[in-house]
Each structure stands twice: as structure tokens, then as C-alpha cells.
Amino acid sequence: MKGLRGVIGRVRGWRRGWHERSKLQRIDLYTRVTLCSITWFFGVSWGLLPLGDALDGGPLAVSLAGAFLAANIAQSVLSNRNLAPAFDDYRGTEPFPPGRLRLPAALQVVMTGLLVALAAVGGVREEGLVLLVLDLPVAFGIPYVLLVTVRRFLLRSAAYSAAVVALLAAVGVPGRLLFGAVVALVVVVLLVLVSARPSVWSLSVMWQAEEARDMQARLAVAEERLRFGRDMHDVLGRNLSVIALKSELAVELAQRKNPSAVDQMVEVQRIARASQQEVRDVVRGYREADLPTELMGARGVLQAAGISVTVEGADGPAGIGAPAAVQAALGWVVRETATNVLRHGDPRHCSIRLARTRDAVVLEVENDGAGSTDPLGGGGDGGGSGLAGLRERLGALGGAVTAGPVGDDRFRVTATVPLTASRPDPGGLPVPAPAPDEPPASGGPTASGSGGQPVPGSGGLPAASPPSLDPSALPEER
Structure with a gap:
């Protein structure tokens, strides 16, 4: 025996x-x-x-x-x-x-x-x-x-x-x-x-x-790192130069007991806060998953692995005005499920369906090769880290995700995210998602002076123009 x-x-x-x-x-x-x-x-x-x-x-x-x-x-x-x-x-x-x-x-x-x-x-x-x-x-x-x-x-x-x-x-x-x-x-x-x-x-x-x-993937990662470095340099380089220059000016004014030094330090503080918000915007753009991009990438990766893919309603959320937070959350679901279908299953077909109800967007990802294996790394009770991570991410937006077999060796993941979902702010406070016809709110504080008008690509912040050291504005040397 x-x-x-x-x-x-x-x-x-x-x-x-x-x-x-x-x-x-x-x-x-x-x-x-x-x-x-x-x-x-x-x-x-x-x-x-x-x-x-x-x-x-x-x-x-x-x-x-x-x-x-x-x-x-x-x-x-x-x-x-x-x-x-x-x-x-x-x-x-x-x-x-x-x-x-x-x-x-x-x-x-x-x-x-x-x-x-x-x-x-x-x-x-x-x-x-x-x-x-x-x-x-x-x-x-x-x-x-x-x-x-x-x-x-x-x-x-x-x-x-x-x-x-x-x-x-x-x-x-x-x-x-x-x-x-x-x-x-x-x-x-x-x-x-x-x-x-x-x-x-x-x-x-x-x-x-x-x-x-594999080499192409490594080169793509290296290129993305370079692009991220360039973006960070473009965002911070100008503002840090202005901060350094204004700090020098404030020191000179303070040494001469000129009260304008306080104004210059207030301006330094404003530019620093603006830079912080710009960095948050850059990081948020890299961390969020874009739904149309993820759908296109999932289709290409699965088809390259010999899996036939059908995508229904792919232009729905982008065309019907779903908030960016909803698209980002569903993009993470598409990315996670596509990756784990390749890792844990051996399917011949995978279908991705998007639909909108009155107050929510529903995403279904179904494949025919999982059998009793959870493609998210765990059972339907949420024991897997993949499913647990998606539940936490969608739960923060008031959404939910379910996964389980549906018969005939098919496995289905269903994610539901309300259209009124709020996106989490990098600083920790939830920020309501903008309405479909409403432009996104500018990040960071607003202040006048040293520029006045918002600069495109700077998160709606006023431009911080470098100050000129005008000798007439300083007391004469003794």
C-alpha cells in the first residue's frame, strides 16, 4: 500500500x-x-x-x-x-x-x-x-x-x-x-x-x-527608467534652480536687514509646495494603470502566447465618461488577471467583457484553461495574494471583486467599481473623482506673484520665474 x-x-x-x-x-x-x-x-x-x-x-x-x-x-x-x-x-x-x-x-x-x-x-x-x-x-x-x-x-x-x-x-x-x-x-x-x-x-x-x-523587456524597463528620470528632472530642475536663487537673495536681504527677505522665503515655501505636488502628479501617473492601454497589452500578450482573445465593450469606460480612478482600478484587474492566466493556467481562449450599469462599471475576465486552479494565486475565498491585493485596491474605491470556477473548466473574475468612486490622494486623503464634463482640479496651493498664470504641464501651478537681482532694490554697500 x-x-x-x-x-x-x-x-x-x-x-x-x-x-x-x-x-x-x-x-x-x-x-x-x-x-x-x-x-x-x-x-x-x-x-x-x-x-x-x-x-x-x-x-x-x-x-x-x-x-x-x-x-x-x-x-x-x-x-x-x-x-x-x-x-x-x-x-x-x-x-x-x-x-x-x-x-x-x-x-x-x-x-x-x-x-x-x-x-x-x-x-x-x-x-x-x-x-x-x-x-x-x-x-x-x-x-x-x-x-x-x-x-x-x-x-x-x-x-x-x-x-x-x-x-x-x-x-x-x-x-x-x-x-x-x-x-x-x-x-x-x-x-x-x-x-x-x-x-x-x-x-x-x-x-x-x-x-x-526577455532582452526587449529589459530594454523597455531601462527606457522607462530613463524617461522617469527625465520627467523628474523636467519637473524639479527648474523649481530647484528658482529655490536656490531666491534663497541666495533672501540671505542677502536678511544680512542687510531688509524686510523683503520674508517675502522671498514665502515665495521659496510656495515653490517647494508646488514642486511636491508636481512630484506627486508624476508618481501618480506612473502608478496608475490606464485601462485602454492595459486592454491592448493583455490582448497582445495573450495572443502571443497562442491564446485567442475577445474584448467586448473596450471603448466603453473611455467613451462614456467613467472617472479616471475607475479606469485605473479596472486596469489593475486586467493586468493582474492576464498575468496570472499565463502563469497558472493553460487556456485556449480568454474573453474580456466591459459593461456599465446605472451607477457602476463591471469587468469580467473569463478563460477556459484554469480548471480547479485559481489564476489569481489562491482559491475563491481570497487566500491568494493576487485576489487579496485586488480586493484591497477596489475596496478603497467602494468596489468589489469575485473569482471562481463557472463550470466546464472555466474560471471567471468579476470586478465592479462604482462610477462615484474617489481616487486616493498620494498624501493619504481621498480626492473625489472629477465629473465627466469637469476638468481635473489643479493640485497644490495657488498663489499669486512671481509668474501669476498657470503653466501647462505643471499641474495648474503658477509659473515661478527666476527673480532678477536688481541692485537698486538693495541698500547700498557701506
């Missing part, structure tokens, strides 16, 4: 490990296992069955057959061990150690000699000889075809085939069996070539595409 439980546990572990792999990792594993299996398939079927004829050929034939079988098994084991380094060498990630081919090459020579000896003592029948010739180069050829060019592989295979046929002819094998051996060698060489090399080539192309996508 314990043994059965252990077997079941291992099977479940293999199944869990398979589902935790990405699609490209699954293709990689499938290709490697297939190529390793081909070696054993040839050895068990075409290599093992003809050796039964040796039982009627006497002790010498039985000994030769046993030695051929042992060498064939050893060659298959070495072939499977050399396949991974051959993969890496073909992809250019790590060179194949030349010394690892010495033992397989020696075993190939031994197997060829044993086959010729079996044919010489009559230890194998006519059909069996052709099958053994067909099995002879498979184990050595699968990793070797990845290490050399196609032209070199074909030339060396032709030379090896000619040597095998010549040795068989030398021990008296009839001409019709020699013709069968030639056909078998041609077929198996071409089979090894078209089964191993194209599979690894397509796999290497997919890995290169994956690495290119």
Missing part, C-alpha cells in the same frame, strides 16, 4: 512539474525525451528481436549476441547522456567536450565487429541481419548529427556504410542481403538526420526568440 502511494505521489509530482513549466520548456522537454526514446525504441524492437536467432546457433553465436546486446545498451545510455551537451553545442551556449565521443566511437566499432561476426557464424537470419544493420548507427548518430555539419555527417555516414557493406561481403553475406543492408543504412541515416536536426533547429529558434523577448 505504501509503495502504491509512493508511485501515485511521484506521478502527481511529475504532473505538477509539467504544469509548472512554460510552453517553451514543455516543448524542450518533449523534444529531448522523444530523441532519447528513439534510441531505445530501435534497440528494443529492431535490435533485440533478431538476436533470438542466435539461440539456435550454438554457444559462440549466443556469446556474440549477448556481447552485441550489452554494447547496444551501453551505446544507448551514452547517447542519452551526450544528447544534452550536443543540444548546448548546437545552440552555441557551451561547446561539446571532444573526449566524450571517444567511448561511443569505440563502442560503435565493437558493435560493427560483433555484427559482422554474427553474420559470419550464421547467428542471425536473413531478415534479422537487415534489422540489426538498421539499428546499428542510431544511438551514435543522434547526438553526433548535432555536432557536425550536414555535409560532413552525410559524407562520414556514407564512408561508414561502405565499410559495413564491405565487411559483410567479406564474410560471405549474399548479394540480396547486401542490397538490403545498403537500403537499411541509407534509410536510418536519413531518418536520424530529419528527426534530430530539424527538431533541435526549431527549438533553438524558439529559445532565441524567447531570449530576444
